[in-house]
Amino acid sequence: MKKRELAIITLKKEAGEVYANQIRYFLGDNIKINLYSFEEGNITFFDEKLIILSVKLKYEEISTMCASDTQIVIPKLTFEKSSFKKIAKVDKCETVFVYNLSKSMALETITLIYRLGMEIPNIMPCYPEIKKIPPNSVVLTPGEELVIQADNCEIIDLGYRIMDLGCITDIAIKLNLEHLIKEDLLKKFIDKIIPTSYITQKLLVTQTKLENQFDFLLSAIDEGIICVSHDGMVQFYSHVAREILSLNDNEMIGKYIGDYIKSFDFNQIKNKEITHLQKLIKVNNIDINLDIRYTNINVFSGFIIKIAKFYQTEKKQAKLRAQLLDSGNVSKYNFDDILGISEDILNTKKIAYKMAQSNSSILIIGESGTGKELFAQSIHSSSSRKQGPFVAVNCSTFQEGLLQSELFGYDEGAFTGAKKGGKIGLFELANNGTIFLDEIGEMDLNSQANILRVIQEKQIRRVGSDRVIDVDIRIIAATNRDLRKLVCDNKFRKDLFYRLNVLPLKISPLRERVEDVFLIFDSFKKNLDVHFNLSDEVIAVFKSYRWEGNIRELRNLAEYCSYIDKKVIAVSDLPEYMLESIETKDYCSEILKKNNKLPIPNFKRDLNDYMFVLRKINEAYILKQRIGRRKLYEYAVEEKIFLTEQQIRSILLELQKFEFVKVLSGRGGSIITEKGRNFLKQN
Structure with missing residues (x-):
């Protein structure tokens, strides 16, 4: 039998040998590996159907030197x-x-x-x-x-970087040799490389590349994984899940998941198109983080359930909490620290100072890097609460269960692993002071409901406690997202939005106050104790540049220029990303325009069936009408399209999963979404 062939193309021959040895470690002599390098100059036309190319910039050149059906893989690398x-x-x-x-x-x-x-x-x-x-x-x-x-x-x-586990897996699958990858080899390899946190997320979130990979990636994941069919029957579970649930090797295979995890009603997801659900439950008197996600790949369609002991998840957050609580909980800045001579920034400081004299909630709105926390601290420092604590928390840092225990604290014994004597929450720490809720738009809906109660009742209740605690705090929230849109999408509570938005404060991006750029840049130079000047061309670039990262990006650029070791900074000295953006006013928009075509999902049926359904729902949308399965079936009969009413129902559910339509309950029918209309236009 002819061996499968693989080409490895690198800049240096030695690097290619490193990658080849790594592949042979898993696949042995079942594959013929041909090495090519730009160093040797042996780059020619390639007959191999799979190419590993280590130099991303050479992709276009190599793609012209191989057959149209050749697959080129750019490996992801890691260190030993x-x-x-x-x-x-x-x-x-x-x-x-x-x-x-x-x-x-x-x-x-x-x-x-x-x-x-x-x-x-x-x-x-x-x-x-x-x-x-x-x-x-x-x-x-x-x-x-x-x-x-x-x-x-x-x-x-x-030493040379090596390919990560996901890349090895991808190569094995493309060559139909995944059966050769053994568990003991995986364990040895994982012990050798730097572990990366994305493996679990790749398994549970990224569905496009799962295929057979998860079978042998599970040994590297410290959470329990359970694969469940649409009807709730267990297809597979990992050894970690077995240990958490105290099961024998294959005890749960083929059984209903609800018989083993009884504290959660799986009828909520069974036979329904719920794509994601997170919940804190109890199993065998142990607090468990439950994460359920729907997936549909070639070899599996159903739900992947991730379970992890709550106290283990909390330990992973220990460093973040330690940093948060050791920060001193005091404000370090006042309005004099906010630099700027533009009318925009002077008016914003004036409004913010007046807001500081009030005790109402403030919502600071601004892009990332504009200095929202700097304003929050300045407001606190100028308020009647300046002698009290200033507690800042980033709402996107913590998972749902952990965020609530951080904000409200917990009593001893509230859950397994809870600290003896309990733990004071951030709202209690902020008593008689100010709490700054950064990235409030990332907060989950359950936590939003609890925040609303704090604002209304001025009371908090620790997790696991039946006692309420009075608190006197001022809330300053900040976001770089459009909260009104999140409210319309039911991702942010409307009542909480209006409670926080009593005093809205908008901070203009740096590109709208160009006169502040050089003043702030000079202050960064002074802090870095460096002395250089900008050429006239660079000054012109600074004035027209969009500063997507705002003041944070400006500070990074000042530090970058300080290492160039030149008395005058020329345009050619600027970072590559700035040079690329000089030709366009909105570099990000240009990139998005090139990549805005919606991919065709991996539908279960022929694409024409889905386009027929989308077209009919869109026609009803234009006429401001609702359309149901029965009417779609009648249209199919008229146009001699062979679809049953049940098949149309399945198509609608699939289209809803990809957010192309919204299926309403009862006799509400179905309506097409903006994403669905765009997909219809493109195809």
Whole structure:
């Protein structure tokens, strides 16, 4: 039998050998691997049907040198633990340079270091064109030999990056060799690499690439996974789920899930198109986080249930809570710290100061990076509550159950793993002061209801307690989202919106107050103790640039320019993303325009059946009419389209799952959504 062939294309031959050895570790000699490298110059036409290309920038060139049905995979990379330990030893106070063969490759390596959780405040890319690194610097390199001047520098070789587990899995599936990947090999590999937190999310959220991968990824996941069919019958469950539920190996297979998790009514999801549900339940007197998601892939259609012990989930949040509570709970800034001479910012400060004299709730609205917390602290510092605490909490940081225990606290014994003596909540900590709820638009609906009660009753109740506690607090909320739209989408409570929006304060983005840009930029230069000037061309760029990241982006740019080590910053010295955006006023919009076509979902039936249903519902929408399954069936008979009424029902449910239509209850019929109308136009 002829072996399956795979091509690996890299810049350097040595890197290709690393990837080849990694693939052979899992697939053995069942595959023929052909190595090509730009270093050797042996790039020619490729007969292989699967190509691993390590250089993203070479994609267009390589795609012209192979057959139309060839699949090209750009591997996701990670580091071995031994490499990560070297990075961890670097002094975080020093400026660290990351060297690679090009600027884009150096930036990719920096992104990977951050993605794997390593916090290095001052990290800069370097590459051959830079020519020289400042003496006595620390330089990280992923297996590349430096060809630039680096006097007395500490060179730390991290070794070549390796492909992550998801990429190996993808290769095995494309070659129909997934059966060769054994559990013991997976465990050894996982012990060797840096674990990434996205594996669980990839299993439960990303449905387009699941296919057979989850079967052998489960050993790397520390939550319990249960696969359940539409009728609630268990198809599969992981060893972690077995341990949490105290089951024997295959005891639950083929049985109804409700017989084993009795504290939740699975009729809520059974045979219904509920795509996502989260809840805190009790199983065997243990508090369990329950996360249910609907999925539909080639080999499985039903519900994937994730279960995890609540106290274990809470431990993962321990560092975040520690940082939050150790912050001092005091405001550090006042209105004098808010720089700006534009009419916009002066008027906003004037309005905010007047709001500070009130005790009503304030809703600060502004893009990310505009300084919403700076305004919140300044308002507190200018209010009658300035001697009281200022407690800030980011509502997007915590899961639903954890957010409520953080905000309201809990009593001893409220749940398994609860701290002895209980825990004071953030609302209690903010008593006689101000609580700042950042990213309020990300808060779940249950927590919103509890917040509303605090505003109305001025009382809180700890989790697991029957006692109410009086609190005297002022709430300042902030968001970068359109809360009115969230209210219309039933994702934010209307009554809470009007309770928070008593005193709305809008902060203009930096691009609307260009006269403030250079004043703020100069203050950052002063804080960094650097001295350089901007060329006239750069000044013009600053004035026309959109500053999507606002003041935060401006500060990052000041720090970036400080490392260039030039007296005058020219346009060519600016970061690559700024240079790319000079030609367009809205770079993000241009990118979105290129990618705004809706993909065709993996429908169960022929696409024409769905287009027929969408077309008829759209015609009814134009006539401001509702249309039901029976009428759609009659249209199908008229147009000689062979669809039963039951098949039309299934089509409607699928279209609703992809948000193309909304199926109303009773005799309400179905209506097409804006997304559905766009999909109809495109197809």
